[in-house]
Amino acid sequence: MTALLVSTLVGSALAMGSRPPAAGMPASGFSLTDLQGKAHTLEQYRGKIVLVNFWATWCKPCTSEMPAMQTVYDQLRDKDFVVLAVNELEDEAKVREHIQQYKHTFPVLLDRENRVANQYGVFGLPVSVFIDQQGVVQEYIKGGLLTEQKIQEIVSRIQQAAPIKAAALH
Template identity: 35%
Template structure:
């Protein structure tokens, strides 16, 4: 209950101010590299928190890959952050359905806690200055259009 109240307050805070500093994190990617969010300043970063057991997450993954490919040359990065303590199932899924964007593993849930992730999937969009601009919880077909609208707005700024 306490964490859900915090999540609501956090979302309201972000929507009222239109921006809040995005919590920094460093996570290991599928390819073995460590990626740090703070080092991505100057780019728009869409972060999708997901799990292999989450049907909507799996359904959304190819749509995120299309977004990543479409906007990469414009300075937009898409990161997938798997939130499972054991990443074996996620790695097995990624062997079958390969994506071009980096997939990171938050096995201790430090990043997902910093972003107060309570729904699967949760997608956050961070502007070029490292400010958290939007948070989307859950996924239904068509949500990728919302992400694209958010990206286009930030590209115009």
């Protein structure tokens, strides 16, 4: 009986994936393909503030916050800010149709095996992870709705902290 209970608990823990990364911890690296077949690695965005947003087309809160992400992406993409929208487990055609319908231009990555979502402890959507220029997690937001103001506030806070961190490294 005890072995069965332990087995069930271990199986449940594995099914839920890893724990979410804590603020101040290095972001877990990954490589995913976008809708054009181009590979993206987290490492290639080092030096930029990265918003990794885990989402799905069926998730109403996810699709509700995407216009705010698009607006801030349009405003800040030339200022070292990028949005990586990581879709979980959905059919590529369905994702493509959604992105074209809403005219999102940020990179949309396909997590076909849910590997990256598990790496980041994603259990429930949406989840947004803000990563600083050095590849360190600064914010992990589960649920809720990202607004333009909230995204701007977090990005601004990360930008203001960057010179302090850089000075501390020298």
